[in-house]
Amino acid sequence: DVKVTQSSRYLVKRTGEKVFLECVQDMDHENMFWYRQDPGLGLRLIYFSYDVKMKEKGDIPEGYSVSREKKERFSLILESASTNQTSMYLCASSAGQGSYGYTFGSGTRLTVV
Amino acid sequence: EDQVTQSPEALRLQEGESSSLNCSYTVSGLRGLFWYRQDPGKGPEFLFTLYSAGEEKEKERLKATLTKKESFLHITAPKPEDSATYLCAVRYGGATNKLIFGTGTLLAVQP
Numbered sequence: 001d002v003k004v005t006q007s008s009r010y011l012v013k014r015t016g017e018k019v020f021l022e023c024v025q026d027m028d029h030e031n032m033f034w035y036r037q038d039p040g041l042g043l044r045l046i047y048f049s050y051d052v053k054m055k056e057k058g059d060i061p062e063g064y065s066v067s068r069e070k071k072e073r074f075s076l077i078l079e080s081a082s083t084n085q086t087s088m089y090l091c092a093s094s095a096g097q098g099s100y101g102y103t104f105g106s107g108t109r110l111t112v113v
Numbered sequence: 114e115d116q117v118t119q120s121p122e123a124l125r126l127q128e129g130e131s132s133s134l135n136c137s138y139t140v141s142g143l144r145g146l147f148w149y150r151q152d153p154g155k156g157p158e159f160l161f162t163l164y165s166a167g168e169e170k171e172k173e174r175l176k177a178t179l180t181k182k183e184s185f186l187h188i189t190a191p192k193p194e195d196s197a198t199y200l201c202a203v204r205y206g207g208a209t210n211k212l213i214f215g216t217g218t219l220l221a222v223q224p
Contacts, residue, residue, distance in 0.1 A: 035214075042200075102159070103159065107154070
């Protein structure tokens, strides 16, 4: 069974901390994505990557950065966590350039205090 | 503006009471419409992909249909285990495999 694994289910961090969220997929997918999900706002795209070392900004990249050094791993970095970054973070991957759906991870519930 | 709108926001059904969820979209060059199911505290789980108007897909009690402006997720004789949030997403336009998501319909099926 194909899998997208997010390293933590729950995280609590302090304001100003640097936070790393890790995502690993075992499907050899080219594309990987980071979304955040908030009540009433749905899923909003933060960053995505279509190849190793390649990244593109999504709709809400401010306050975030990403790293993709290996095909299977896509990391989301909160440079200086703030309380408005408290959210559910979802990683996803998909294959190639065709009209393929995403496979999602289970999510990381981040609380910034 | 490219947009995906789902209705209703929430739906409560009795077990066995069939109904439909709606996903309307305004994008140019649709390249796929996707339905996902999401249980509380978990990531979305893929259900269906539809590519062209008139296409239909079925899985157990769920049936998805697509027109040029909207998609419906029909739920026939639902059971309590069908309770979840159902998300719709569209892929459109150029080569990048980005999806736009709707905000979802929260379905509750009561026994």
